[in-house]
Amino acid sequence: MAHTIRINKFFTEQGICSRREADRLIESGVVTINGRVAKLGDQIELTDVIARAGQVIPWSKASLYIKYHKPVGVTTTSEAHIPRNIIAEIGHPERIFPIGRLDKDSSGLILLTNDGDIVNDILRTEFGHEREYLVQVDRPFDESFVDQMSRGVVILGSTTKPCRMTRVGPNRFRIVLTEGRNRQIRRMCQALGYRVIKLHRTRIMHLTVEGLTVGEWKELTAGEREELLRAVRRREQRPGVEGSS
Numbered sequence: 001m002a003h004t005i006r007i008n009k010f011f012t013e014q015g016i017c018s019r020r021e022a023d024r025l026i027e028s029g030v031v032t033i034n035g036r037v038a039k040l041g042d043q044i045e046l047t048d049v050i051a052r053a054g055q056v057i058p059w060s061k062a063s064l065y066i067k068y069h070k071p072v073g074v075t076t077t078s079e080a081h082i083p084r085n086i087i088a089e090i091g092h093p094e095r096i097f098p099i100g101r102l103d104k105d106s107s108g109l110i111l112l113t114n115d116g117d118i119v120n121d122i123l124r125t126e127f128g129h130e131r132e133y134l135v136q137v138d139r140p141f142d143e144s145f146v147d148q149m150s151r152g153v154v155i156l157g158s159t160t161k162p163c164r165m166t167r168v169g170p171n172r173f174r175i176v177l178t179e180g181r182n183r184q185i186r187r188m189c190q191a192l193g194y195r196v197i198k199l200h201r202t203r204i205m206h207l208t209v210e211g212l213t214v215g216e217w218k219e220l221t222a223g224e225r226e227e228l229l230r231a232v233r234r235r236e237q238r239p240g241v242e243g244s245s
Helices: 007-013 020-029 086-090 119-123 143-151 186-190 222-237
Strands: 031-033 050-052 065-070 097-099 107-113 131-137 164-169 174-176 196-204 217-219
Touching: 007 020, 020 031, 020 050, 031 065, 065 086, 065 222, 086 107, 131 186, 143 164, 143 174, 174 186
Parallel strands: 107 196
Antiparallel strands: 031 050, 065 107, 065 217, 097 107, 131 174, 131 196, 164 174
16 A cells, blocks of 8 residues: 655655645745645655655655763754764764754753654643653752742743652752753752752653663664654544644
8 A cells, every 4th residue: 555645744754844844845836746846735655756946855764763862062953063963973874853952961861853743742841741850959958949849930931830859869859841941940940049960861751761871872662662653643633732733
């Protein structure tokens, strides 16, 4: 049976751009299918030749999902001119990009893919996907710090969502977030008078950094991949929630 998809989804599956951006390219008349100008909603299959401004876009291999143990000092960006950018560090032969960010000064688990379709479904706050971190601050804290962090802290003009937090030492704690604001944990701690010394992400959803040495990456196992896609499909099929663009 032929694998048939919409032309805009083809662009996201190749990791080129979002569906909305693909629609704009199609509307501008620069995308062709077997030499004819593509139209919005066109269906294509593996035997079709897709080109943008005359340049053929090859069908890539199956979608890739990679987990990577990011070291401190690696920058989460696809921009090639940035020293120690995450794409150069991994050196994968396929075109991939990171799902979300992890600060240069932080370490731990980050996911990468060539599947542009899945990114928003993992990152969007309303889907409530968990991310777990191990954090060390500059001095011991009391239970009021735990309570305040758990209830939510005002940063960037609004209160963070409630989260789960447990003490693992005098100045170390585990925290589970369901949102990902810019430098969120560092800003939360700073707002309460503490400075983060170490920040390490141990888990994203069901995926953990366990078994990966620092700087190592692996493709998801069949089981990990199946559970990831199943979780996203559940969110996509939930009434009232749109899928990614």
